[in-house]
Amino acid sequence: MNMIIDLLKSLISLSLGDFIRRNFGTGPGTELLIDIGGVVILSTFCLLIVIFLIWLTRKLVARMQDRIGPNRVGGRYGLLQTVADVVKLLSKELIHPSGADWLSYNAAPILTVMAALLVWAVMPFAPGVIGVDLNIGVFYIMAISSISVVVLLLAGWGSNNKYALLGAFRAVAQMVSYEVPMMLALLVPVILARTMSTKGIIDAQNLPFILFAPVSALIFYISTLAETGRTPFDLLEAESEIVAGFHIEYGGMKFGMFFLAEFVNTLFWSGMFVTLYLGGYRIFGLENWVGGDGYPYGRLIGLIAFFAKTFFMYFVYDWIRGTLPRVRVDQILNFNWKFMVPLSLVLIFFVALVDKFIPDTAGTVTRMAIHLTLNLVIAAATLEFLRRRGRQFRQEMSGGDGPGGRETLYPDDHGHGAAHEAPAHSDHGDMPLGGREPIAVPLH
Amino acid sequence: MQADWQYIAVFVALSPIFPLAPVVLNRLLGPHRPNPIKQQTYECGVETVGDTWIQFKVQYYIYALVFVVFDIEAVFLFPIAAAYGQLDLFAIIATVLFIFLLADGLIYAWSRGVLEWV
Numbered sequence: 001m002n003m004i005i006d007l008l009k010s011l012i013s014l015s016l017g018d019f020i021r022r023n024f025g026t027g028p029g030t031e032l033l034i035d036i037g038g039v040v041i042l043s044t045f046c047l048l049i050v051i052f053l054i055w056l057t058r059k060l061v062a063r064m065q066d067r068i069g070p071n072r073v074g075g076r077y078g079l080l081q082t083v084a085d086v087v088k089l090l091s092k093e094l095i096h097p098s099g100a101d102w103l104s105y106n107a108a109p110i111l112t113v114m115a116a117l118l119v120w121a122v123m124p125f126a127p128g129v130i131g132v133d134l135n136i137g138v139f140y141i142m143a144i145s146s147i148s149v150v151v152l153l154l155a156g157w158g159s160n161n162k163y164a165l166l167g168a169f170r171a172v173a174q175m176v177s178y179e180v181p182m183m184l185a186l187l188v189p190v191i192l193a194r195t196m197s198t199k200g201i202i203d204a205q206n207l208p209f210i211l212f213a214p215v216s217a218l219i220f221y222i223s224t225l226a227e228t229g230r231t232p233f234d235l236l237e238a239e240s241e242i243v244a245g246f247h248i249e250y251g252g253m254k255f256g257m258f259f260l261a262e263f264v265n266t267l268f269w270s271g272m273f274v275t276l277y278l279g280g281y282r283i284f285g286l287e288n289w290v291g292g293d294g295y296p297y298g299r300l301i302g303l304i305a306f307f308a309k310t311f312f313m314y315f316v317y318d319w320i321r322g323t324l325p326r327v328r329v330d331q332i333l334n335f336n337w338k339f340m341v342p343l344s345l346v347l348i349f350f351v352a353l354v355d356k357f358i359p360d361t362a363g364t365v366t367r368m369a370i371h372l373t374l375n376l377v378i379a380a381a382t383l384e385f386l387r388r389r390g391r392q393f394r395q396e397m398s399g400g401d402g403p404g405g406r407e408t409l410y411p412d413d414h415g416h417g418a419a420h421e422a423p424a425h426s427d428h429g430d431m432p433l434g435g436r437e438p439i440a441v442p443l444h
Numbered sequence: 445m446q447a448d449w450q451y452i453a454v455f456v457a458l459s460p461i462f463p464l465a466p467v468v469l470n471r472l473l474g475p476h477r478p479n480p481i482k483q484q485t486y487e488c489g490v491e492t493v494g495d496t497w498i499q500f501k502v503q504y505y506i507y508a509l510v511f512v513v514f515d516i517e518a519v520f521l522f523p524i525a526a527a528y529g530q531l532d533l534f535a536i537i538a539t540v541l542f543i544f545l546l547a548d549g550l551i552y553a554w555s556r557g558v559l560e561w562v
Contacts, residue, residue, distance in 0.1 A: 031447060035454045043462045090466070093475045098483040113463035114456075121455050132451040139522055157497070161485050165497075169504045176511040183518045190525040249485070253470035257463050330561030333507065337550070337559045341514070345547050348521075349540065355528065356536055 013295040014129050014303060042131055043117050050263045051082045057263075057318050064322030092252035097160060100249065104158030108151050109250065109257035115147040116261040116268070123271055124199050126281045126302035127288055137198035138186055141272065142179070145227065148261070149175045152246050155258070159249035167245030170329060175227055177336040182223035184344035188216035188351050189276045192371075202280035206364050210277040212371040213351065215379050217277040219344050221316075224269035226332070228262060230317055232324040233332055270313035274306065278313075281306040343382060350374055503561060510553050517546050 003023065010019035017034045024030050055070065055078065062069025074080025096105070119141050121131035134140050149172055156168020190196055192212055193204035201209075210217045226233040247258045274280055281287050287302030327335070354374050358367050524531070524539050531539070553559060 031450070032454070035451045036458065038451065039455045039458045043459065047462055090470050090473050092470065093477070094467075094471055095482060096478065097485055098480065099485065109467065110460055110463045114459045117459045117462060118452075118455055121452060131455070132448045134448055134452075160497075165500070169500060173504045173507045176508055180511060180514045180518065183515075184521075187518075187521055187525045190522065191528050194526065194529045196522060196526045252474060253466045256466065260463075333561055334559070337507075337510070338554070341550060342547070345543060345550070349543050352525075352528070352536075352539065352543075356531075 009293065009295045012300060013291070013297045014126060014299040015296055038131060042120055046117055046120055046264050046267075047260065049267065050260050051086070053263045053267060053314070054082045054085075054259075055079060056314075057321075060315065060318045061322045064319070086256070089253050089256045094252045094254060097249045099160040101158040101160070104154040105249075106158075106254075108155035108158060109254040111154070112148055112151045112261040113257050113264070115144055115151060116264040119144045119268055120264075122198050123268065124202055124275060124280055125306055126299040128296065129299055129303065130199060133197055133199045135200075136196045138190060138196045138201070141198075142183060142186070145265075146179060148265070149179075155250070156246040159246070161249050164246050164248045167248070171229065171246055173329075174233060174332055174336075175229075177333055178223045178226035178233075178340070181219050181336065181340035181344045182227065184341070184348050185216045185219040185223065186276070187348050188213045191348075191352060191355055198275055198280075202275060202282060205279045205282060207368050208277060208279040211368050213277070213375060214372070215343075215347055215375045216351070217273070219340060219347070220276070221273060222340065224273065225317070225320065226336070228265045228269060228317075230266065231321040232327050234326060266317055267310065267314060270317065271306070271310045273313050274309040278309050280309075343378075347375075347378060350378065506558050510549075510558060513549050514546065517542070517549070 006022070007019060010016050017038070020034055020037075021030060024033075058081070059069045059078070070078025070081035072078060072081075073084045096102075122134050122137040122140055124130040124133070152171045152175070153168050156164045156166075156171070159165070189201055189209050192209055193201040195201060195204070225231075247255055250258065281302035283301060283305035287298045287305065289296070289298030289301065291297045351371070351374065354370060358370055362370075520542070521539075524535075524542075
């Protein structure tokens with residue numbers, strides 16, 4: 001009886017490992033058992049939460065687009081819609097396209113889910129509730145998450161389809177590019193926390209790092225959008241251009257695995273953003289509360305705090321998905337290499353320099369204030385630089401005209417004599433496109 | 445330390461089961477009547493012309509090349525960042541030089557027109 005109460009309390013306080021150690025002794029066998037149990041629980045959780053995530057995304061995006069979304073299967077909120085989809089996928093025939101490379105075609109869906117699951121090993125859910133607190137946690141995440149790039153190429157190459165191959169190339173170019181600013185942005189929390197361990201980074205956040213490094217947080221978030229291939233960077237599966245991208249030849253559950261990996265990854269990066277910049281499971285010390293009977297009940301509070309923050313970040317992903325259109329492939333790469341990478345290099349340079357000159361005796365708030373000021377200065381300088389460059393580009397493209405470029409809009413307008421007498425530098429900038437009589441500007 | 449990596453090893457060993465299970469289940473539950481027409485390559489509109497595995501746009505390769513330079517160099521920055529509190533002035537100057545080298549690689553690639561999508 002005591003043992004059952006012990007078990008229940010351990011379950012509630014998320015300390016099942018301690019329960020097993022108390023009752024079955026501490027040996028290598030027990031540790032192995034705990035490890036296997038932890039892996040099974042973590043992976044099952046990741047796979048099952050996707051069923052909820054897909055429903056959530058469909059419902060949220062539908063609402064943003066003024067639709068209702070799933071509302072038939074499983075009550076008026078369509079809660080069982082995804083379950084029905086899974087059953088449908090399970091009953092589909094698995095087609096093996098002729099000429100496909102058997103090994104890479106079949107290995108890709110398995111490997112993509114493996115990579116999506118393995119990164120969760122270092123995700124801290126609550127104090128003590130973490131797969132394993134590796135001392136190179138952040139590094140491990142970067143290493144494992146880049147496997148998915150290779151997997152996409154395997155899928156595209158193995159399918160023996162030109163659209164799939166094209167989609168895979170696009171995906172690889174994009175994901176490989178955005179890994180650079182992501183890594184450089186990740187360096188900032190590592191410098192601030194002086195550790196690569198995910199738990200260590202959370203422990204160092206007496207104030208959330210988003211207050212120290214908002215620019216780094218923004219770069220990281222945009223990079224994760226591209227890494228997971230979400231809108232506006234979802235051109236690796238642009239239906240209107242390359243049919244469906246790398247997974248065009250996949251059907252049934254093999255397709256389902258790619259879909260699953262995408263959602264698991266999105267939730268993972270939301271959780272990682274929370275861990276790195278929003279203090280993870282920390283909620284005013286409540287997460288460390290230990291009950292009178294010695295069970296760490298605060299872990300449950302920490303877990304709830306972690307998931308509340310994570311699902312908020314996930315909501316922001318869907319919000320962006322419902323808001324922004326898809327960008328072009330050259331824009332996506334230019335934006336990365338000519339804006340994000342230089343910006344993150346400048347950022348890491350100044351953060352490293354400034355952090356060295358803050359004396360160790362300075363309090364957390366002083367340190368935060370200095371870093372925040374630095375970030376705001378960099379952000380303001382970047383915006384001003386962008387504004388000037390943007391104006392310059394617009395003028396180059398339109399021949400001295402305002403935004404919109406009258407020359408490109410009305411290329412045949414040169415001959416109208418009366419229009420030439422219009423004042424040379426009147427303000428045409430805010431004229432709506434069309435509607436009014438076009439005014440030809442003297443171009444020479 | 446070893447116990448840490450034991451977890452990773454267990455995870456790597458067990459993780460193929462989770463994606464394999466639904467795929468195998470699908471194979472068992474779904475019909476399986478392949479025929480040559482069904483297995484044709486899926487394309488819109490017209491039949492596939494020629495082989496898929498042909499030479500592709502060199503631009504993708506160049507981006508990957510620039511990435512490799514950055515990736516390897518950024519890897520060295522992580523240990524520096526983790527041990528940042530213990531670095532003396534000389535190490536800081538070396539790090540700053542290193543970041544300049546990173547930036548220089550980007551500037552070189554940029555000026556050579558590598559970053560233009562053609």
